[in-house]
Amino acid sequence: MKTFRLVGVGWLYHMKMISRSPFEGVGQVIYPLFFATVAFFVFRAGDSPRTLVYASLGAAVMGMWSATSTTAGGAMQRERWHGTLELLVGTPPHFALVLLPVTLAMATIGIYSLVATLLYGHFLFGIPLIVVHPLIFALSIVGTVLSFGALGFVFAVTFVRFRAAWALGNLFEYPVWLIGGFLVPLGLLPGWVRPISWVLAPTWGMNAIRESALGGSALDDLLLCVGLGAVYVALGIILTERVLRSARVRATLSLS
Amino acid sequence: MTYRALFSWLTPQIYIPSLLMAPIFQILLFAYIGRSAGLESDEFYVIGNALQYAAIPCLFAMTQMIGGERYQNTLSAILVSPARRIPLFFGRAIPVVANGAFVSAFSLAVGSLILDVDIPLSAVPALAFIIVVAAFSCTGLGLINAAISLRVRENAVLSNVIFGFLLIFTGANVPLSELPNWMATLSGALPFTHAIKAAREVADGASFASVSVLVGTEALIGLCYAAIGYALLRFMEVQSRRYASLERS
Numbered sequence: 462m463k464t465f466r467l468v469g470v471g472w473l474y475h476m477k478m479i480s481r482s483p484f485e486g487v488g489q490v491i492y493p494l495f496f497a498t499v500a501f502f503v504f505r506a507g508d509s510p511r512t513l514v515y516a517s518l519g520a521a522v523m524g525m526w527s528a529t530s531t532t533a534g535g536a537m538q539r540e541r542w543h544g545t546l547e548l549l550v551g552t553p554p555h556f557a558l559v560l561l562p563v564t565l566a567m568a569t570i571g572i573y574s575l576v577a578t579l580l581y582g583h584f585l586f587g588i589p590l591i592v593v594h595p596l597i598f599a600l601s602i603v604g605t606v607l608s609f610g611a612l613g614f615v616f617a618v619t620f621v622r623f624r625a626a627w628a629l630g631n632l633f634e635y636p637v638w639l640i641g642g643f644l645v646p647l648g649l650l651p652g653w654v655r656p657i658s659w660v661l662a663p664t665w666g667m668n669a670i671r672e673s674a675l676g677g678s679a680l681d682d683l684l685l686c687v688g689l690g691a692v693y694v695a696l697g698i699i700l701t702e703r704v705l706r707s708a709r710v711r712a713t714l715s716l717s
Numbered sequence: 718m719t720y721r722a723l724f725s726w727l728t729p730q731i732y733i734p735s736l737l738m739a740p741i742f743q744i745l746l747f748a749y750i751g752r753s754a755g756l757e758s759d760e761f762y763v764i765g766n767a768l769q770y771a772a773i774p775c776l777f778a779m780t781q782m783i784g785g786e787r788y789q790n791t792l793s794a795i796l797v798s799p800a801r802r803i804p805l806f807f808g809r810a811i812p813v814v815a816n817g818a819f820v821s822a823f824s825l826a827v828g829s830l831i832l833d834v835d836i837p838l839s840a841v842p843a844l845a846f847i848i849v850v851a852a853f854s855c856t857g858l859g860l861i862n863a864a865i866s867l868r869v870r871e872n873a874v875l876s877n878v879i880f881g882f883l884l885i886f887t888g889a890n891v892p893l894s895e896l897p898n899w900m901a902t903l904s905g906a907l908p909f910t911h912a913i914k915a916a917r918e919v920a921d922g923a924s925f926a927s928v929s930v931l932v933g934t935e936a937l938i939g940l941c942y943a944a945i946g947y948a949l950l951r952f953m954e955v956q957s958r959r960y961a962s963l964e965r966s
Contacts, residue, residue: 495881499890500750506895507754516754625730632734635742645749 467554471562479570490574493524497578500644501586514591517582518671519643524574525609526637526663533564533613534630537621547714556705557698564613568606593676601673604683605666608690612662614697621704641667662689720812723785724778740770740824747890748832757892759832764916765889767825769909771817771852772883776876778816779859782809784866796954806950810856817852836920843925844916850932851912854939858908860946867953888913911935
């Protein structure tokens with residue numbers, strides 16, 4: 462119970478901070494709308510059977526990923542710059558429980574982006590808001606947020622030794638949009654890319670959201686998305702242990 | 718302070734992911750979106766995005782070239798000096814243009830190789846010139862952005878927003894004929910629009926002479942933005958003296 466309370470309080474605290482930051486809050490919500498606009502124009506002008514509804518859902522989840530990837534990479538860096546990293550590492554709870562709420566909060570901000578993109582597409586481009594299975598759709602969004610947060614957590618820990626971790630976080634924005642099949646069906650990508658897509662939770666989160674909205678079967682995708690998210694959390698905890706042990710041995714926690 | 722000191726992105730840890738790899742992924746993303754939607758060829762997206770991505774180094778660098786001085790507490794020392802302002806501000810733009818052009822050229826070359834886009838060798842000199850003009854044009858807009866950044870604290874958000882507008886309006890990914898009339902009209906006054914059109918025509922075999930009007934228009938647009946940016950910087954300078962606002966925001 463203490464663990465859930467810690468994660469919950471950390472999540473709320475970081476949500477409040479992020480929503481007041483022009484870059485992480487406003488910027489990350491507005492920025493994906495530009496890409497969504499391009500996608501809407503391209504799909505409207507093209508002769509593909511894939512519809513604007515398809516593009517709208519993909520663009521909406523793009524925004525969710527943007528909110529996570531660009532900021533999660535530098536989550537630990539930021540604590541280091543603020544001079545709070547040592548204090549957080551020295552607290553009794555496991556450091557992973559301190560860091561995970563940060564990236565979960567970033568992923569949650571993505572829900573603003575998702576809603577904004579869907580409404581934007583509806584009101585400006587006349588794209589119908591279709592949700593055939595509302596309950597599974599809502600669950601898919603929650604599952605996707607959790608898995609995005611978990612992937613962001615892995616990023617935050619993995620990039621900790623890089624001084625410009627934010628740049629790596631930025632870099633992973635486009636590839637996940639592409640490989641996750643947000644706007645491009647995986648069948649169009651080269652064969653060697655598909656196994657990479659399969660180990661990315663965003664791929665399954667996108668599938669679950671799209672299938673639940675359009676009336677397909679989304680449960681398998683949702684389970685895979687959440688399952689992969691759990692694997693990311695476990696991986697993140699292991700990496701955190703290794704990174705902290707290395708930092709303690711070499712006295713490098715505040716360096717880089 | 719020097720370009721290297723002010724533009725922090727020149728360190729390989731930032732330069733490689735942000736200015737060499739990201740544009741390639743942008744090209745791939747839109748080329749595949751184009752394939753998925755059944756609109757335009759790979760060449761269309763490679764050229765459009767390679768040129769348009771110069772906006773990132775041009776906007777961010779130009780902003781950091783001015784805002785960075787303030788951040789390092791050296792801007793006031795510069796502004797009290799009797800140095801002539803035109804070489805002071807425009808001199809800073811030269812490495813920005815060079816870097817923007819390099820990023821564009823690199824993206825165009827690598828994007829073409831990956832997507833197997835065939836650009837004739839005879840078109841390379843003209844394309845190189847067009848890329849330099851496009852980078853110059855966007856650096857003019859960057860100068861305005863830099864002046865605004867003396868008042869707006871979150872200049873990264875502002876630069877990203879301008880980049881987003883350029884992504885939609887310049888015809889990098891959406892043919893101008895598919896945009897609503899008001900957007901297509903507005904695009905004519907933005908950096909990149911004419912350069913991208915000229916580059917596509919040159920890549921399709923047109924001579925440089927046949928696109929010289931487009932290139933000239935692009936250069937003129939850049940000059941206009943540079944002049945507005947310079948006037949805005951001088952205005953901010955005067956305002957900062959009057960209201961002691963140089964270190965504010």
